[in-house]
Amino acid sequence: MDIKIDISDTVIETDRLILRPWKETDVNDLFEYASVEGVGEMAGWKHHESIEASRAILQAFIIEKNVFAIVHKEDNKVIGSLGLHRSWAEYDDEYAHLKVKEIGFVLSKAYWGRGLMPEAVKAVISFCFEKLGLDALTVSHFIFNNQSRRVIEKCGFSFVKKGQYHAKLLQKTFEDMKYILLRQSRVANK
């Protein structure tokens, strides 16, 4: 089941990060990491070839109100994004009754390997279950994306099934791996 969300008044703080709504003034930071080839491509979109491309995406983030900017506190800059999107589980008989969102995330290449995305994802999981009242979160990665797989595993998601994802922006279909985290199972494991 899809539910409308609006993160435009939400700020989440972790040890090293602040997750907050995007602002128009973030465009240079967005372009800096999104223009690096091989980052967006692992998540289904082409790297940005112009600042105008970043500006258009940033506008969509602001209008849609469902994507956080990830700010690195120490460097005081935006280094990635984390969004709450429609989930494949809405179309799966077993999970269609649940209030569910699919998370998607990207981090600047310069910051990979420091455990920053697991830190952000864990904070968003708590927000979604405790504040938004979601029943479940899902997440998916392209079959070859081991970096994303590790984040997903470290955040406690369970593998559900393989699927296909057509990345319109890359005009390519990928085999992907789909995972779920149920609020119930998280409570039970506490």
Ligand SMILES: CC(C)(COP(=O)(O)OP(=O)(O)OC[C@H]1O[C@@H](n2cnc3c(N)ncnc32)[C@H](O)[C@@H]1OP(=O)(O)O)[C@@H](O)C(=O)NCCC(=O)NCCS
């Ligand atoms: C996936 C991603 C968000 C991971 O963020 P992160 O903060 O680097 O995550 P972690 O620090 O936990 O590292 C995850 C794994 O990446 C790998 N890794 C670490 N540093 C790396 C580097 N410099 N280069 C390549 N892989 C690296 C390691 O296998 C690590 O797993 P480990 O902790 O078991 O060693 C980041 O790699 C990214 O933005 N990738 C491109 C976009 C993408 O794939 N998005 C997800 C779409 S589903």
